[in-house]
Amino acid sequence: MKRILKVTLIALFLFSGVNTFAQTLKFGHIDSNKLLSIMPEKAEAQKQIQAKAAEYDKQIKDMKAEYQTLVNAYVKDRESLSEAVRADKEKEIQDLTNRMQTFDGFAQQELQKTQNELLKPIFNKASKAIKDVGAENGFTYIFDISTGVILFNSADSQDVMALVKAKLGIQ
Known part of the structure; x- marks a missing residue:
């Protein structure tokens, strides 16, 4: 009899401890991409990145126009050029x-560097707020x-977007 009472008390203690532990967990979720898209700093950073990209695109277009001019002139005059001049034009092209x-490689690296420099503080600010x-x-x-890694999102998980937006001062 004492043994049954002991086992029952131990079982009650163990199960009540598990229930208490499970009830103390609090889960939340947020769509960080959505949060970042509504942060005003991100829009400004995107404008700066796009301006720099447009600048590089213009330089590349100018180089392509120069290339096309050189190739057209070479093709037009190729038969009348001496071997030395032809070799020089080919080397120039x-x-x-x-x-x-x-x-092009430099421009891509610089754009990536600029993007990292401008967006990192925004990501850090969002992460800190969360x-x-x-x-x-x-x-x-x-x-x-x-991220698409969450396979299940329970109704008990609270969406913290409103709390984080309030923390960041975003309407």
Whole structure:
């Protein structure tokens, strides 16, 4: 009899501990892509990135026009050119092709660098706001549903978008 009472008390203790533990977990979720898209700083950063991209595009278009002019002139006058002049023109066209390829790679690297420099503080600000909301509201976890990794989103999981927007001062 004492043994049954002991086992029952231990079982009650264990099960009540599990229920208490499970009830203390608080989950939230947010679509970070949606959050970032409504942050005013992101729109300004995108404008700066697009302006720089347009500048590089203009330079590439100018180089392509110069290339086309050189090729057209070469094709037109090719038969009348001496071997030395023809070789010089071909080298000039090849040099311009190499410069265009080098500049294109440079432009892409610079755009990526600019994008990282402008967007990193915005990502950090959003991340800090999400972490602050989590800490202030007692969340155990806040999941990012924009990554597509979350396989299930329970009704018990709270959408924290409104809290984070308030933290960032966004309407």
